Amino acid sequence: MENSSPGKDISLEDIQSKFPLSAKKNNSHFSNFTISGVEFGHGKCPVFAGPNMVESEELIKNVALHVKKSGASFLRGGAFKPLTFPYRSEKYWESREDGIEWLAKAKDYAKIPVITEIMEERFISLIAEVADILQIGARNMQNYPLLTACAKTGKPIMIKRGFGCSLRDWLGAAEYVLLEGNQKVILCERGIVAPHTHRSTSRFLLDLQVVPAAQEVTHLPIVTDPSHACFWRPWVPSLAKASVAIGANGLMLEVHPDPSNAAVDPLQAIDFSEFEILMNQLKCIGKICEIEVGN
Ligand code: PEP
Ligand code: MN
Numbered sequence: 001m002e003n004s005s006p007g008k009d010i011s012l013e014d015i016q017s018k019f020p021l022s023a024k025k026n027n028s029h030f031s032n033f034t035i036s037g038v039e040f041g042h043g044k045c046p047v048f049a050g051p052n053m054v055e056s057e058e059l060i061k062n063v064a065l066h067v068k069k070s071g072a073s074f075l076r077g078g079a080f081k082p083l084t085f086p087y088r089s090e091k092y093w094e095s096r097e098d099g100i101e102w103l104a105k106a107k108d109y110a111k112i113p114v115i116t117e118i119m120e121e122r123f124i125s126l127i128a129e130v131a132d133i134l135q136i137g138a139r140n141m142q143n144y145p146l147l148t149a150c151a152k153t154g155k156p157i158m159i160k161r162g163f164g165c166s167l168r169d170w171l172g173a174a175e176y177v178l179l180e181g182n183q184k185v186i187l188c189e190r191g192i193v194a195p196h197t198h199r200s201t202s203r204f205l206l207d208l209q210v211v212p213a214a215q216e217v218t219h220l221p222i223v224t225d226p227s228h229a230c231f232w233r234p235w236v237p238s239l240a241k242a243s244v245a246i247g248a249n250g251l252m253l254e255v256h257p258d259p260s261n262a263a264v265d266p267l268q269a270i271d272f273s274e275f276e277i278l279m280n281q282l283k284c285i286g287k288i289c290e291i292e293v294g295n
Contacts, residue, residue: 010168010217019171021178022185024219031219033184035156036113036132038073038295040186040221045244045286045293046073048115048223048252049275052264054079054099057106059257064110067255070276071283071294074132075114076252077103081264082119082139093263097126104130115158121149128153138162138190138228141173151177156184158223163192163204167214174220186221187214188252191229201267204229206239211246223250227268233259236270237278244285244293251282251293 015023024030032041040046049072054060064075079099083092095102100116107114113132118124119140128134133156140146141162150157157177161170170187177185189211191204206229214222226239240251256262256269270278279294286293 009166010171014168015217018168019175019218022171022174022218022220024217029219030215031183031185031221033156035184036074038113039292040184040249042249043291044221044250045248045282045291046250047071047279047282047294048074048076048250049255050076051256051269052078052254052262053081054095054102054106054116055263056095057102060099060102060106061109062257063255064106064112066257066272067275068110068112068295070272071279072112072255072275073295075103075106075110075112076116076135076254077114078117078135078264079103080117080119080123080127082117082137083264091263100126100130118146118150121146124149124153128155131155133158133186135188136160136173141165142169144173144176147173147176148180151180151182154182156186157182158186158188160188160190160225160228161192161207161210163190165192167210167217170214171218174218186223186250187218188223188225188250189214189229189248190225190252197230199232202231202235204231206230206243208239208242208246211243211248215247221249223252224248225252227252227254227265227270231265231268233268233270233274236268237274237281240278241281241285244282244291245289247289247291253278 030042
């Protein structure tokens with residue numbers, strides 16, 4: 001740990017005054033908490049799985065059943081989506097309020113807790129009624145009024161790392177939530193910008209190195225999302241296995257019954273059988289590393 005504060009990396013002064021609540025108090029300090037019956041913390045790796053977007057009631061119920069059967073701890077799926085372009089069409093849309101209703105039905109039908117993204121304060125009560133965890137997307141990691149408003153609901157919050165943000169920035173965002181007295185905060189690494197990502201369709205690079213780096217300074221669980229990082233289905237299983245091996249405290253994976261026809265991000269989701277095989281492999285890696293994977 002450096003004593004000076006270079007701005008990008010973390011200094012001792014940062015730990016004492018910038019993020020006293022997210023910083024570890026000693027080497028063995030790790031947050032352990034339960035969300036809807038699922039344990040988070042050291043030695044645990046809950047799995048969040050589901051489609052990029054909640055496309056229909058039928059689809060989300062089907063995915064909920066399948067991922068639960070293969071060992072997922074949470075169903076993921078976006079209804080309010082941070083789509084890069086403002087135009088909407090039959091091929092490029094969001095399910096919004098309908099999607100939240102379908103998620104609620106799938107949760108009840110498959111008896112699995114859910115995580116979904118929240119982008120605007122005005123939808124907090126609608127989403128908080130259904131979601132077990134509120135997801136702050138990468139693009140909103142530094143939307144501090146949104147973080148504070150979500151924190152005040154008392155709901156668990158997962159903060160995705162902005163793709164250009166440092167660990168220091170990320171812990172600053174977590175501190176906004178912790179400052180409201182909300183202790184159930186999860187960090188999610190979802191890929192960062194890098195000069196080389198090895199395929200023209202791969203927009204980001206999964207920063208595996210941030211897992212041990214974060215665990216060195218914070219007690220909060222660190223989840224990875226290989227799907228959003230690499231954008232490429234064939235690479236997702238390898239990056240997921242590497243995430244468990246490196247000690248990630250959770251995994252988010254995009255799973256769709258027919259990936260190439262997914263409404264959003266069709267290149268990155270894996271299908272049901274790939275997910276089932278992967279979960280079995282992840283559990284084997286977890287056993288060697290003394291990490292409990294999935295539900
Ligand atoms: C998502 O999880 O659906 C999502 C949009 O992720 P990110 O904020 O990491 O891009
Ligand atoms: Mn996405």
